Structure formats: structure tokens, C-alpha cells
Amino acid sequence: MRTIAACALALLLGVAPGAGAQTRVEASKDGTVAVRATDGTVRVVGWSRGEVSATSAPDDGDGRVRVVRERGATAVRAQGQGRLVVHVPAGSRVVVKTRSGDILVEGVTGALDLESTSGDFRVVGTPRMVSVEGLSGDVDVAGSTETLRVRTVSGNVRVPRARGFVEASSVSGDVQVTGQGLRRATLRSTSGRALFAGSVPRDGSLHLESTSGIVELRVPAGIAADFDLSSLGGGQIESALGPRPTRQERSPGVSTLRFSSGPGGAEITARTVTGIILLKKQ
Amino acid sequence: MTSEHPTEERLNDHVDGLLPAPEAAAVKAHLAACAVCRAEVQGLRDLLAGAAALPRAVAPPAELWDALRAATTARPARAAWTVRMTRRELAAAAVLLVALSSGITAALMRDRGAPAPAGVAAVQRDAAPPPAAWAEFRRAEAEYVSTADDLEALLAGNRAALAPETVRTVEASLRVIDAAIRDARAALARDPANAELSNVLAASYRDKIDVLERTLRLSAQT
Numbered sequence: 001m002r003t004i005a006a007c008a009l010a011l012l013l014g015v016a017p018g019a020g021a022q023t024r025v026e027a028s029k030d031g032t033v034a035v036r037a038t039d040g041t042v043r044v045v046g047w048s049r050g051e052v053s054a055t056s057a058p059d060d061g062d063g064r065v066r067v068v069r070e071r072g073a074t075a076v077r078a079q080g081q082g083r084l085v086v087h088v089p090a091g092s093r094v095v096v097k098t099r100s101g102d103i104l105v106e107g108v109t110g111a112l113d114l115e116s117t118s119g120d121f122r123v124v125g126t127p128r129m130v131s132v133e134g135l136s137g138d139v140d141v142a143g144s145t146e147t148l149r150v151r152t153v154s155g156n157v158r159v160p161r162a163r164g165f166v167e168a169s170s171v172s173g174d175v176q177v178t179g180q181g182l183r184r185a186t187l188r189s190t191s192g193r194a195l196f197a198g199s200v201p202r203d204g205s206l207h208l209e210s211t212s213g214i215v216e217l218r219v220p221a222g223i224a225a226d227f228d229l230s231s232l233g234g235g236q237i238e239s240a241l242g243p244r245p246t247r248q249e250r251s252p253g254v255s256t257l258r259f260s261s262g263p264g265g266a267e268i269t270a271r272t273v274t275g276i277i278l279l280k281k282q
Numbered sequence: 283m284t285s286e287h288p289t290e291e292r293l294n295d296h297v298d299g300l301l302p303a304p305e306a307a308a309v310k311a312h313l314a315a316c317a318v319c320r321a322e323v324q325g326l327r328d329l330l331a332g333a334a335a336l337p338r339a340v341a342p343p344a345e346l347w348d349a350l351r352a353a354t355t356a357r358p359a360r361a362a363w364t365v366r367m368t369r370r371e372l373a374a375a376a377v378l379l380v381a382l383s384s385g386i387t388a389a390l391m392r393d394r395g396a397p398a399p400a401g402v403a404a405v406q407r408d409a410a411p412p413p414a415a416w417a418e419f420r421r422a423e424a425e426y427v428s429t430a431d432d433l434e435a436l437l438a439g440n441r442a443a444l445a446p447e448t449v450r451t452v453e454a455s456l457r458v459i460d461a462a463i464r465d466a467r468a469a470l471a472r473d474p475a476n477a478e479l480s481n482v483l484a485a486s487y488r489d490k491i492d493v494l495e496r497t498l499r500l501s502a503q504t
Contacts, residue, residue: 077294
């Protein structure tokens with residue numbers, strides 16, 4: 001599994017002016033831009049101009065980029081192994097689909113729908129909402145968005161400034177989310193680590209789940225929350241807050257920890273089957 | 283089929299209306315006979331349709347993502363297997379959701395004292411589910427296994443369209459999910475009335491179907 005490195009990716013995706021074919025069309029400031037690249041890496045940058053500009057920098061000279069207006073949207077298509085940089089009006093809604101390339105989006109405030117089979121993803125800025133779907137790439141949502149959905153198979157997911165609604169899952173990768181203003185979040189990893197660090201508002205809810213991996217919660221000691229942690233198939237619960245976990249007599253292998261912290265409020269649940277649940281003070 | 287497959291560039295040109303009339307006619311004739319290229323052209327067109335379906339306003343994710351997914355996955359992919367797969371997946375998902383997440387759980391919670399199936403009785407007889415619930419469970423599981431087997435067979439036929447690294451990744455992940463299913467199922471056998479376990483098991487099933495479906499969809503795009 002590759003590890004995304006922001007600086008390296010930015011350098012990788014950087015395209016020198018005049019390095020390859022460039023094309024541009026006028027576009028509305030909150031219109032739709034759809035980017036499809038076969039194998040190349042894609043960098044999408046929001047700007048203040050009312051136009052879409054695409055620049056390709058092919059490695060071997062056979063790359064090709066096209067920007068067309070189609071059915072009220074702007075389509076950008078690139079072929080070959082080249083690196084593609086697409087400037088879009090900052091308020092655009094953007095769809096990017098690539099086969100194997102990395103995708104970097106920065107400075108876009110509209111909705112994002114990103115898909116790559118094996119590339120890494122990085123989102124910077126404050127998009128209205130983000131959907132990421134991949135197989136093996138890592139996902140780094142460094143920006144802040146009100147609604148986030150990430151699904152990857154083996155990639156790691158990292159969301160350092162989560163808020164609003166979050167759904168993030170990985171089969172074997174780690175899902176690590178940090179934030180203060182979650183309204184509703186579900187973090188799942190089948191065999192990896194599902195980690196949340198931060199606080200949840202009293203009217204918020206958070207669910208973490210890992211079948212055989214590690215569920216880790218790091219919250220302030222005085223958080224106003226109702227905790228409901230369960231290990232369902234022989235796993236463990238270790239908590240620095242609340243009472244000791246209890247084992248159910250009628251259900252061997254099941255242990256639970258339910259308690260309210262402070263006046264209660266936020267619903268925080270965690271589940272594992274054979275893994276470990278760790279509740280820690282932040 | 284009337285000719286060799288047009289290149290992606292020519293298909294792009296066709297979608298964009300940039301081909302001269304004779305060439306456009308040739309591509310059109312090919313498309314009439316070639317489901318693979320038709321699907322490719324449809325994919326190009328639907329990329330924009332999917333983009334246009336992206337919502338402009340923030341909304342609770344359940345409604346939002348359902349709408350988004352419906353809009354972006356409604357497009358046909360490469361060949362007939364997609365239709366069959368989707369139908370079966372939907373059927374399996376519906377059965378699993380009903381049977382595992384609510385039906386079985388409700389039945390188990392209602393009737394804890396009924397006789398248990400053989401494999402469960404030795405573990406915890408007093409919490410065993412009623413036979414009807416287990417029959418429904420087995421039917422749901424059989425449907426799931428059948429669907430997953432079909433998808434895995436399709437994926438095996440599409441391996442060449444995926445990078446070896448991707449194939450390894452997917453296969454490793456499927457093994458992880460299979461292990462999770464085994465864990466959850468073993469735990470459910472020990473504690474058959476546990477609603478949360480049935481939810482975990484159902485989620486693992488859905489994960490496997492989802493990984494297979496996504497991999498097939500992505501392989502169809504390559």
C-alpha cells in the first residue's frame with residue numbers, strides 16, 4: 001500500500017506552464033465539471049475565473065486532453081500516462097474518475113465525487129461535500145467538509161478535521177478521524193483500526209466498528225455522552241473512563257460497557273467481534 | 283460486429299460530435315453491433331449525467347448519498363453480466379437486510395426457548411432461535427453465497443482488465459472479509475439472539491458483495 005505524501009504528490013502533479021497541451025472553455029461559477037482520465041494523475045484546482053482550463057504534461061508525448069461543453073456541463077477527458085491539471089471555477093461540482101492515477105483536489109467549494117482504482121486521494125480546502133471511492137489507494141481529506149463519504153478496500157483513510165456527517169470505511173486499512181463538530185459519523189474497518197479522536201456535540205452520534213481489528217476512541221474526560229461499547233465474540237474492552245466492562249453470563253464471549261459521562265448526550269457506540277475496543281482520555 | 287473496436291479517442295470524438303459524417307456513420311454502425319463499445323460510449327455520456335446529479339446543497343447523508351449513488355450507479359456498464367449482477371445483488375441485499383437485520387433478530391428475541399438447530403444446540407440451547415428463523419437465515423445466506431460466487435466467477439473472468447496489484451489487493455481483502463464472516467457467524471452460533479451480531483454479520487456480507495461489485499465495475503471501465 002502506498003502512503004500519500006502531500007508535498008511529493010503536489011510536486012508529482014505539478015505541471016510547468018507550457019509543458020503540454022492546454023485547452024480552456026468558459027464555464028459557470030457553480031457548474032458541473034466531469035474529468036475522466038485513463039491512467040494519468042489528476043490535479044483539480046479551484047480558481048476565481050469563470051472558465052475551465054486543462055493542461056496535460058505527457059511523459060512520452062502521446063497524452064491528449066480535451067475540454068468540451070456538453071449538456072450544460074464541462075467534460076475534461078485525458079488519455080495516456082500524462083499528468084493533468086484542471087482549473088475549475090471554485091464553486092464547481094466536480095467528478096473525477098481515473099483508472100490508476102492519484103487525484104488531488106484543492107480550493108474547490110462545490111461537491112466532489114472522486115473515484116480511482118489504485119490511485120491515492122487528497123482533498124484540500126472546504127468542499128461542500130466529498131465522496132471518495134477506491135480500491136487500494138490511501139485517502140487523505142485534509143480539508144474540512146460538511147458531508148464526507150469514503151469507501152476504500154485496502155487503503156488508509158485519514159480525516160484530520162472532520163465535522164458534520166462522516167461515513168468512512170476500509171476493509172483492511174486504518175480509518176482515522178479527528179474532529180470536534182461531528183453531527184453523525186460511522187467509521188468502520190473490518191480488520192484495521194477505526195480511530196476517532198476529538199469531541200462529539202451533545203446532539204451528535206458516533207459509531208465505530210472493527211470486526212477483528214482495533215477500535216480506539218480518544219475523547220475529553222468531561223465529554224457529555226452516552227457510551228455503549230460491545231465486544232461480541234471474545235474481544236476485549238479497555239476503558240479509562242466509566243465503570244469496568246461486564247461480561248454477560250448468558251452470552252459467553254460478550255462483554256459490554258454502557259455508561260453516561262457528565263449529563264450524557266452524544267451517542268457513542270463501538271462494536272467489535274474478536275478485536276479490541278480502547279476508550280481513552282484525550 | 284462490423285469492424286475492429288474504435289479507439290477510445292474515436293469514441294470520444296463520436297460522443298463529442300467531432301467525427302466527419304462518414305466516420306461517424308462507421309462508428310455508429312459498429313456501435314449497433316458491439317455491446318462493449320456501446321457501454322463505453324454510454325459511460326462517457328453518463329459521466330456527465332452523474333456529475334449533473336451531484337447535489338448542490340448539504341443534506342443528511344442517508345438521503346443524499348442514496349440519491350447520489352442511484353444517480354451515479356444507474357448507468358449501464360460493459361456487458362450483460364452487470365444487469366444480472368445488480369439484480370441479484372439487490373435481491374440478496376434485500377433478503378439479507380430483512381432476514382438478518384430485522385427478521386431473524388425479531389424472531390429470535392420473541393422466541394428464545396424454541397429448539398435449536400444441531401450446530402447451535404450444543405453451545406447454548408436456551409437462547410436458540412426458532413426453526414423458522416434459522417430456515418430464513420439459511421435461505422438468506424444461501425442467496426448471499428450464490429451471489430458472491432457469481433460475482434467471484436465474473437471477477438475471475440475480468441482479471442485481465444485489472445492490474446495484478448489490484449487483483450492481489452482485492453483477493454486479500456476478500457479473505458479478510460471471509461474471516462470476519464466466519465468470526466461473526468461463530469459468535470452468532472454461540473449467541474444466536476444477539477441482534478448486534480446479526481447486524482455485524484449482515485454488514486460483512488454487504489462488504490463482500492460491495493467489494494466484488496465495485497471491483498467488477500472498475501474493471502469494466504478499464
